[in-house]
Amino acid sequence: MMKSAIFYASLAATLAPTIFAQRVVSLDIDKPAPASAPQLSDLLRRDLGSYSQVITNNISVRTYYAKVTVGTPPQPITLIVDTGSSDTWVIDDDISGCGKDACTTPFAAHDSSTVQMMANTLLNITYGDGSNVLATMMEDTLTIGGTKVHKLQMGLAYTVVGVTSGILGLGLREGESPPADYSNIMDLFYDQDLIGTKAFSLYLNALQSPTGNILFGGIDKAKFTGELRALPLVPDALSNKVSSYFVTLSSLSLTFDNGTNKGFPLGDKIVLLDSGTTFSYLPNSTVQPLFQALGVSIRQDQSQGGLMWIDCGILDSQRKATFDFRFGGGGSDDGLLISVPMDQMVLDLRPYSNPEAAESCLLGIVPTSENSHNAYLLGDTFLRSAYVVYDLANHQVALAQALPNATSSEIVEFGKDATAIPGAVGVASGGTSVMQSATGLPGGPGGKPLPTVTVTAALDPTETNAIGGKKNAGSVSRSVPAGADLLVVGLVMFWAGLGSLTGSRWLCLQV
Numbered sequence: 042m043m044k045s046a047i048f049y050a051s052l053a054a055t056l057a058p059t060i061f062a063q064r065v066v067s068l069d070i071d072k073p074a075p076a077s078a079p080q081l082s083d084l085l086r087r088d089l090g091s092y093s094q095v096i097t098n099n100i101s102v103r104t105y106y107a108k109v110t111v112g113t114p115p116q117p118i119t120l121i122v123d124t125g126s127s128d129t130w131v132i133d134d135d136i137s138g139c140g141k142d143a144c145t146t147p148f149a150a151h152d153s154s155t156v157q158m159m160a161n162t163l164l165n166i167t168y169g170d171g172s173n174v175l176a177t178m179m180e181d182t183l184t185i186g187g188t189k190v191h192k193l194q195m196g197l198a199y200t201v202v203g204v205t206s207g208i209l210g211l212g213l214r215e216g217e218s219p220p221a222d223y224s225n226i227m228d229l230f231y232d233q234d235l236i237g238t239k240a241f242s243l244y245l246n247a248l249q250s251p252t253g254n255i256l257f258g259g260i261d262k263a264k265f266t267g268e269l270r271a272l273p274l275v276p277d278a279l280s281n282k283v284s285s286y287f288v289t290l291s292s293l294s295l296t297f298d299n300g301t302n303k304g305f306p307l308g309d310k311i312v313l314l315d316s317g318t319t320f321s322y323l324p325n326s327t328v329q330p331l332f333q334a335l336g337v338s339i340r341q342d343q344s345q346g347g348l349m350w351i352d353c354g355i356l357d358s359q360r361k362a363t364f365d366f367r368f369g370g371g372g373s374d375d376g377l378l379i380s381v382p383m384d385q386m387v388l389d390l391r392p393y394s395n396p397e398a399a400e401s402c403l404l405g406i407v408p409t410s411e412n413s414h415n416a417y418l419l420g421d422t423f424l425r426s427a428y429v430v431y432d433l434a435n436h437q438v439a440l441a442q443a444l445p446n447a448t449s450s451e452i453v454e455f456g457k458d459a460t461a462i463p464g465a466v467g468v469a470s471g472g473t474s475v476m477q478s479a480t481g482l483p484g485g486p487g488g489k490p491l492p493t494v495t496v497t498a499a500l501d502p503t504e505t506n507a508i509g510g511k512k513n514a515g516s517v518s519r520s521v522p523a524g525a526d527l528l529v530v531g532l533v534m535f536w537a538g539l540g541s542l543t544g545s546r547w548l549c550l551q552v
Contacts, residue, residue, distance in 0.1 A: 105245060105253060105316060105421070107209050110184040111195075112153030119146045120209035122255065123317030124243065124286055124431065127212035127225050129183070130164065130176050130196030132204075145206045150197055156181040157192075164196040175200040183226070190229050208317070211241065213433055215284040227433055230257055238455035239434040240462070243316060245425045247445040248385050260463055262451040265428035265441035269465040270377040272368055274436045275311050283436045286314045287416065291376050292367040293327060295334055298359050305331050311416045314429060314438065318420030320348075320407045328408035335359070339404060349404040351387060356402065359383050364406070366423065368440065369468035377440055377468050381405075381426040388422075430462050439465040 105122045111131060118131055134147035150156050157180040164176040176196030183193045198207070214225055224232060231239040236258025244264045245253040254264065275287040290312045294304040307327050332339045337352040363380040388403040405422025430439040439462045453463045 104206075104319070106206070107185065107255070109209065111148050112150070112181050113155040114152075115182075115184055116148055116152070117146060118148055118207065120207045121317060122211065122243075123208050123315075124211045125313060125315035125317045126208050126210035127214060128164070128196060128210040129193065129208060129226055130174070130198055130210075131207040132201065133176075133197050133199045136199060136201060144201070144204075148197065148207075150179065150181075153181055158197075159194075164198075173200070173202040174198050174204050188235055190226060190235070191233060193226055193229055194223050211316075211431070212286070213284055215282050227257075231434075236455065237457040238432070238459040240430065240432040240455050240459075242428065242430045243424070244428055244443060244447075245316065245421060246443070246447075248388065248425055250446055256452065259452050259454045260430055261428075262453060262464070263449040264444055264447045266444050267442050269428075269430060269439040269441045269462060270369075270468045271432075271437050271439040271462055271465040272377065272468055274438065286431060286438060287311050288314065288368060288438060290366060290368055290417070290419070292365075293323070293331070294365045294367075295331060296363045296365055296380070298361045302365070303334050305334075313416065313418045314424065314431075315418055315420050316424055318418055319422065320405050321420050321423045322407050322409045322418040324411050324417060325408040326411060328406055331406070332404075341408075347407055349407055351402050351404040353387075353389060353391060353402040356384060356387055356389060366419070375468075379423070379427045379440060379442060381423060385425055386422055430465070432462050434458070435460060435462075437462065 106119050107122050109118050109120060110116055111118050120129070120131070131148040132144050132146075134149040136144055136147060150158065159178040159180070162178040164174070164178060174196075176198040178194060179197050180192045180194050183190045183195070198204070210225060211227060212225075214228055227239055227241070230236045238258065240258060242256045242260045242264075243253075244255070244261065254261065260269070272288045274283045274285075275289060276283045277285075288311070290307065290310050292304060293307050294302050296302045305327050307324075310324065312323075332349075335351070335355060337355045337358075339349060339351045342348045342350060360383060362383045364383075364386050366379045366381065368377040368379075369375075386405040388405060390401050390403065405420075409417065426443050428441045428443045432438060455463065
């Protein structure tokens with residue numbers, strides 16, 4: 042799900058490729074400091090549906106971006122990394138509704154010799170807060186981590202309202218019934234023999250870290266502790282097809298500083314693992330008792346999209362406390378456990394010179410209305426503490442406890458058409474299916490309507506869904522390089538917003 046964001050930081054990163062091992066390429070990314078602190082009035086509110094969420098990529102809340110190039114000659118583009126969307130789209134340099142200084146890294150299609158416009162195929166995205174994207178579909182070369190993906194079909198947004206950055210959609214190709222018939226970026230990675238299996242691993246890293254890492258076609262054993270445990274993806278109840286990264290969350294509990302643990306009513310709930318969403322959204326009946334157990338002042342700001350303000354004293358009084366999420370196993374100790382530390386779930390805004398944010402913190406869990414569809418969402422406030430392997434080919438994900446600020450690497454490549462995630466152990470799942478509507482998840486924070494996404498094609502009518510991807514018609518012709526070796530592509534992601542002045546991780550290509 043897309044998070045729109047105001048891109049305060051300069052993204053003119055210097056890329057310095059260095060060969061440090063056979064078949065591996067390292068790229069360092071330098072992110073300059075922003076010129077000034079943003080104001081709370083600049084918060085952009087999106088939420089839960091096609092690709093959206095209450096997103097605040099200013100202050101200490103940040104959005105994950107990937108640096109790519111599009112076209113020939115290559116034009117540098119910055120895209121939000123989004124596992125909740127299946128489509129990639131960029132902003133046209135002739136954009137209307139977004140000033141040139143506000144919209145980040147627009148694409149000049151007229152300057153690319155390899156672009157193929159699909160004039161009769163349009164993308165029309167309308168969000169619950171009134172923001173909107175209109176795009177013409179096109180094909181062109183996208184280069185990511187020095188690796189070219191040819192003839193990628195993506196949107197070229199020519200009109201936007203309340204949107205400032207494009208999307209790198211990493212969701213499943215399948216949407217709501219009937220599925221669309223074009224190959225997205227994950228399809229082309231596989232079809233063009235760039236990876237052995239349609240899978241990638243996501244390491245967002247700690248809240249205070251400026252960069253994260255994504256590996257296409259492999260896992261990095263140095264980025265997590267314990268074992269990877271696999272969960273099946275939950276299919277849509279109507280189509281019985283897997284179209285999004287839905288898994289079963291079985292229990293939620295809080296472990297306090299003194300070691301005592303308190304559980305909260307949940308039962309098996311279906312949750313979407315979505316890197317395009319800043320916060321996590323869980324049922325009100327679960328979240329309200331949790332708020333009470335924290336024992337500090339918490340208030341919800343409806344004027345800011347339902348943000349939960351919390352007394353920053355919790356970071357001192359419960360410094361070692363954790364929010365414990367358990368998946369599968371019926372909520373028993375046999376399930377997969379991911380623990381989110383207090384300083385990763387509570388976002389401290391005090392370091393910033395903003396009078397409105399003084400002595401204030403944001404809680405990373407937002408209550409949402411109960412719904413019969415039984416579907417909720419885990420965004421970046423959860424995902425930063427998890428190492429997640431998205432196995433599109435086998436309709437499963439694997440999770441492990443993330444190792445914060447890992448600097449080493451131990452890459453294991455997926456084999457050709459692998460039927461299992463390397464080293465992962467299976468976990469029983471309690472959920473059976475999720476009901477999705479035409480607008481995605483059944484209800485946003487406070488029960489607000491969710492974004493609607495539609496795709497219209499003059500030549501080939503298509504269907505769309507607002508969670509797994511905005512699907513479009515038209516198949517993409519693909520060229521497979523003769524003799525191309527399998528590789529693992531590592532992409533460094535960097536944060537926009539305020540944060541560390543410097544920081545680098547590595548991007549690797551294992552060829």
